[in-house]
Amino acid sequence: xxxxxxxxxxxxxxxxxxxxxxxxxxxxxxxxxxxxxxxxxxxxxxxxxxxxxxxxxxxxxxxxxxxxxxxxxxxxxxxxxxxxxxxxxxxxxxxxxxxxxxxxxxxxxxxxxxxxxxxxxxxxxxxxxxxxxxxxxxxxxxxxxxxxxxxxxxxxxxxxxxxxxxxxxxxxxxxxxxxxxxxxxxxxxxxxxxxx
Amino acid sequence: xxxxxxxxxxxxxxxxxxxxxxxxxxxxxxxxxxxxxxxxxxxxxxxxxxxxxxxxxxxxxxxxxxxxxxxxxxxxxxxxxxxxxxxxxxxxxxxxxxxxxxxxxxxxxxxxxxxxxxxxxxxxxxxxxxxxxxxxxxxxxxxxxxxxxxxxxxxxxxxxxxxxxxxxxxxxxxxxxxx
Numbered sequence: 001x002x003x004x005x006x007x008x009x010x011x012x013x014x015x016x017x018x019x020x021x022x023x024x025x026x027x028x029x030x031x032x033x034x035x036x037x038x039x040x041x042x043x044x045x046x047x048x049x050x051x052x053x054x055x056x057x058x059x060x061x062x063x064x065x066x067x068x069x070x071x072x073x074x075x076x077x078x079x080x081x082x083x084x085x086x087x088x089x090x091x092x093x094x095x096x097x098x099x100x101x102x103x104x105x106x107x108x109x110x111x112x113x114x115x116x117x118x119x120x121x122x123x124x125x126x127x128x129x130x131x132x133x134x135x136x137x138x139x140x141x142x143x144x145x146x147x148x149x150x151x152x153x154x155x156x157x158x159x160x161x162x163x164x165x166x167x168x169x170x171x172x173x174x175x176x177x178x179x180x181x182x183x184x185x186x187x188x189x190x191x192x193x194x195x196x
Numbered sequence: 197x198x199x200x201x202x203x204x205x206x207x208x209x210x211x212x213x214x215x216x217x218x219x220x221x222x223x224x225x226x227x228x229x230x231x232x233x234x235x236x237x238x239x240x241x242x243x244x245x246x247x248x249x250x251x252x253x254x255x256x257x258x259x260x261x262x263x264x265x266x267x268x269x270x271x272x273x274x275x276x277x278x279x280x281x282x283x284x285x286x287x288x289x290x291x292x293x294x295x296x297x298x299x300x301x302x303x304x305x306x307x308x309x310x311x312x313x314x315x316x317x318x319x320x321x322x323x324x325x326x327x328x329x330x331x332x333x334x335x336x337x338x339x340x341x342x343x344x345x346x347x348x349x350x351x352x353x354x355x356x357x358x359x360x361x362x363x364x365x366x367x368x369x370x371x372x373x374x375x
Binding site: 138171 | 207220231320329333335337
């Protein structure tokens with residue numbers, strides 16, 4: 001497959017992935033927006049979306065520069081780094097790093113399970129006396145359980161988006177990482193040493 | 197909160213979109229793998245992932261369609277559903293496939309860690325860059341497959357379905373405890 005064809009198909013795929021991610025975020029927000037208890041949960045979802053956005057805008061800037069430069073296949077990291085505005089690759093890398101951290105910190109996955117048992121515990125006295133309250137509590141607990149899987153899926157979507165972006169960067173011969181003191185490093189840089 | 201019906205409709209639409217993306221990812225990889233050999237990705241690995249997740253989707257859809265929208269307080273109806281041999285068969289199949297999928301992704305991640313580092317460290321010739329790009333495409337596919345698995349679980353929950361196989365026994369949420 002020609003590299004240009006591969007790039008075009010990967011870019012189209014990347015757009016679809018972004019659309020699916022944004023749609024899933026919106027659907028979770030709509031599901032729980034009127035619930036005051038879900039405030040923290042929704043804030044975490046929004047932060048996830050913001051980080052993906054930041055990473056993607058950096059990525060798009062890098063790809064635009066690479067497409068413009070039209071360099072031959074091979075290692076173009078150094079050449080492109082010199083052409084790029086300083087912020088772009090850094091935007092991509094730093095948001096990517098924060099995203100990994102944030103996914104590790106998503107405590108609401110575990111909190112959701114705890115809140116289910118709280119809901120059911122609180123509703124227990126109503127089980128035989130008020131069928132309506134009981135059935136509402138059951139509905140709520142299933143809904144939270146489903147949301148927990150939805151946020152798991154969101155995290156996996158971001159991993160998948162990142163991997164597609166990495167693949168595209170490779171097709172342009174780009175590889176960057178953050179060195180000591182957050183200094184931008186790239187493959188072929190004379191002082192780059194070994195990558196961690 | 198949106199209604200249960202709306203939520204299910206949305207989850208189904210999302211699962212459909214996610215499966216479409218997954219298929220595009222795999223066919224793009226398959227096209228490349230039929231023409232070139234990759235050190236750590238095989239055509240078979242790609243196809244196994246796809247057929248496994250497709251079979252999982254089929255099993256989940258079967259269960260969801262069959263159970264319909266039993267409300268959560270109708271425990272007896274739910275238990276009657278779980279007690280059907282067909283439900284247990286499909287449920288077991290879903291659980292078996294889930295485990296196989298998780299194991300396949302986990303093992304690939306573990307077994308290829310060193311090779312992935314090597315591919316990234318080799319001289320970035322055109323050939324090597326193609327290998328690197330394909331590695332990341334395969335990672336994207338595995339993560340998308342995992343996301344889809346989570347989607348299916350969310351869909352099951354939205355139908356008030358939760359089951360697992362423990363000690364080779366088929367168990368489910370709301371099951372009567374027998375000690």
